[in-house]
Amino acid sequence: MGQINPVADEAIKKRIVKHRTAQTTLTVLDPRGKPLPNAAVTVHQVRHKFLFGCNAYMLGGYRALALERAYRKRFSGLLNFATLPFYWGGYEPREGRTDKKRLREMARWCASKSIRTKGHPLCWHTEVPAWLARKKPDDVGELQWGRITREVKGFAGLIDTWDAVNEAVIMPDFRSPNPVSAMCKRMGRVELIQRAFAAARKANPGATLLLNDCDTSPRYEKLIRDCLAAGVKIDVIGIQSHMHRRYWGARKAWDVCERFARFRRPLHFTELTILSGKLKTDDDWHGRHKGWDTTPDGEKRQARQVEELYRVLFSHPAVEAITWWDFSDGGAWQGAPAGLVRKDMSPKAAYDALTRLVKNEWWTGELRLTSDADGRVTFRGIPRRLRARVQSRPRHVHPRPVRQAARDSTYRTGKGDIEMSSPLTGCRAAPR
Numbered sequence: 238m239g240q241i242n243p244v245a246d247e248a249i250k251k252r253i254v255k256h257r258t259a260q261t262t263l264t265v266l267d268p269r270g271k272p273l274p275n276a277a278v279t280v281h282q283v284r285h286k287f288l289f290g291c292n293a294y295m296l297g298g299y300r301a302l303a304l305e306r307a308y309r310k311r312f313s314g315l316l317n318f319a320t321l322p323f324y325w326g327g328y329e330p331r332e333g334r335t336d337k338k339r340l341r342e343m344a345r346w347c348a349s350k351s352i353r354t355k356g357h358p359l360c361w362h363t364e365v366p367a368w369l370a371r372k373k374p375d376d377v378g379e380l381q382w383g384r385i386t387r388e389v390k391g392f393a394g395l396i397d398t399w400d401a402v403n404e405a406v407i408m409p410d411f412r413s414p415n416p417v418s419a420m421c422k423r424m425g426r427v428e429l430i431q432r433a434f435a436a437a438r439k440a441n442p443g444a445t446l447l448l449n450d451c452d453t454s455p456r457y458e459k460l461i462r463d464c465l466a467a468g469v470k471i472d473v474i475g476i477q478s479h480m481h482r483r484y485w486g487a488r489k490a491w492d493v494c495e496r497f498a499r500f501r502r503p504l505h506f507t508e509l510t511i512l513s514g515k516l517k518t519d520d521d522w523h524g525r526h527k528g529w530d531t532t533p534d535g536e537k538r539q540a541r542q543v544e545e546l547y548r549v550l551f552s553h554p555a556v557e558a559i560t561w562w563d564f565s566d567g568g569a570w571q572g573a574p575a576g577l578v579r580k581d582m583s584p585k586a587a588y589d590a591l592t593r594l595v596k597n598e599w600w601t602g603e604l605r606l607t608s609d610a611d612g613r614v615t616f617r618g619i620p621r622r623l624r625a626r627v628q629s630r631p632r633h634v635h636p637r638p639v640r641q642a643a644r645d646s647t648y649r650t651g652k653g654d655i656e657m658s659s660p661l662t663g664c665r666a667a668p669r
Contacts, residue, residue: 244487244549252552257287257599258617265612265627272612276627280614281602283622284351287551288505288558289595290318291577292357295568296343304567307582312564313350315577315592320507320560321347321396323356323388324364332368337391344395354396355560357507358403358449359385360433362411362418369416374423377416382436389440398445400475400507402433406452406460427463434469449475449507453493461500474500475507479562481517481573484542487549498555505558506550513539513585514574522571531566531574531585540586547594 241248263280265273293312296319299305312319321343322328329335347354360381372380389399408429409422421429430448437446448464448471450457464471474497478485485493497504513535550556563569567580577588584592601618608614 243491249548249552252554253548253599254617256554257551258619260615260617261623262613262615263625265608265614272608272610273627274608274610274612276608276612278606278608278614279602279626280604280606280616280618280623282600282619283624285317285595285599285619286622287599288318288353288560289316289591290320290353290355290558290560291316291564292322292508292560292562293319293343293347294322294563295565296346297339298568304582308565308578309346311578311582311584311588313352315588315595317352318355318558318560319343319347319352320355320357323358324361325369325384326364326366328388329366329384332366341392341395344392348395353398355398355400355447356388356392356396358400359388359437360401360417360429361403362408362415362421363404365415365417372416374416374419377420378424378432381417381420382432385433385436386440389437389444393441393444397441397443399437399447400449401437401446402430403449404451405430405448406450406454406456426460427467427469430460430464431467431469434471438470445472446470447473447475447505447507449477449505451477451479451508453478453497458496461497465500471500471502473505473557474502475505477508478506479508479510481510481512481571481575483516484511485546487545490546490549491553494550494553494555498553502555503557504553504555505560506556507558507560508562509546509559510562510570510573510575511539511542511546511587512574513576513587517571517573525572527572529572529574531576531579535574536585536587540590543587544590544594547591551594551599 243249263278265276265278267273291312295308296312297305299308321340323340327336328340344354369377369380385401405421405426408418409426411418414422424432434446437444448461448469450460453476461471461474476493476497478490478493494504513531514529515532515535547559550559561577563575565578565580565582566574566576567582569575576585577591578584599619601616601623604616604618606614606616
């Protein structure tokens with residue numbers, strides 16, 4: 238009997254049903270606690286548990302009000318996760334003078350749209366402030382740990398997820414040495430990661446901390462093993478997947494998931510790029526390339542590849558988040574045609590493809606159901622939060638969860654709206 242192809246369409250569909258949906262039973266009772274038969278019940282999804290994200294670096298960055306409004310509308314219409322910029326060199330260009338006000342405004346807007354936020358990055362060797370070079374080597378560490386403490390503590394409650402250390406695999410051997418890469422070379426990767434995570438954890442014990450890297454080779458695997466052996470509490474493993482030069486393909490994406498899932502940590506694909514124009518042929522990763530535009534054929538190719546890759550990643554049980562890089566071609570890294578929308582904020586085919594997946598195929602409802610003789614309705618849906626409306630007298634809501642069996646959840650309620658989590662998120666019912 239041949240081995241099952243994990244990236245075949247049927248295998249992907251079966252995994253999505255198994256890992257991303259759950260059967261739920263809702264029991265409708267009247268105020269006296271008796272089952273309410275033949276009650277009309279409407280169920281629909283409110284939000285996803287899975288994090289569909291993108292960096293939101295251009296939030297508030299457009300001079301034209303129409304572009305800014307369109308950016309926000311497109312972003313919040315599709316995504317529930319946003320990465321915000323905390324590059325040390327840009328965040329604190331002058332010692333003690335930070336960009337805190339702007340970042341808080343960005344985070345607050347995201348919160349108003351029920352978009353979870355992540356700060357990126359707390360420790361990275363590529364973008365450090367110029368004034369750090371004037372400090373004594375022995376002082377750099379305390380400044381770095383202090384910077385981590387300040388940001389994580391200062392944004393607690395608004396931003397509780399952080400890329401704690403970014404690209405540590407190459408950090409000590411960075412081609413353009415600076416105070417942070419030199420510090421990493423002196424103390425070693427594991428100790429640097431240990432110190433950075435400790436500072437962030439102390440500043441916000443409830444924070445979710447990622448180790449993030451663009452290197453998916455065995456070197457990254459070894460670094461993770463060494464960190465875990467040293468007692469570093471890595472909450473999430475971050476995997477970058479910039480495909481400016483070539484598309485990974487479904488099989489490589491699956492294989493990467495399988496390799497890193499062995500660490501028994503959730504996986505976040507933190508920086509995913511698929512182009513809608515010509516592929517990259519040069520080695521300049523820091524300059525902006527003029528005239529690197531989206532093309533009609535490129536947009537069709539991008540949409541096909543986006544749909545294929547997202548299906549594979551969404552089907553893998555270890556993956557909890559996918560973050561696209563960048564949202565719009567306007568302001569995209571290197572000037573690449575990397576956006577889900579064009580410079581004028583009109584959606585590309587890839588945006589439409591993701592919308593069909595995230596808001597339709599992987600979305601529950603609207604389901605119109607009728608309770609049986611025991612007052613029960615049963616359905617299979619996508620986590621995270623569902624809303625049920627019971628259209629039957631009387632008019633009061635009395636939600637009381639009852640004991641659940643296996644993956645099924647039973648809820649007892651009267652008339653009205655309830656918000657309820659799916660079985661995969663704790664099975665709580667709360668009145669609306």
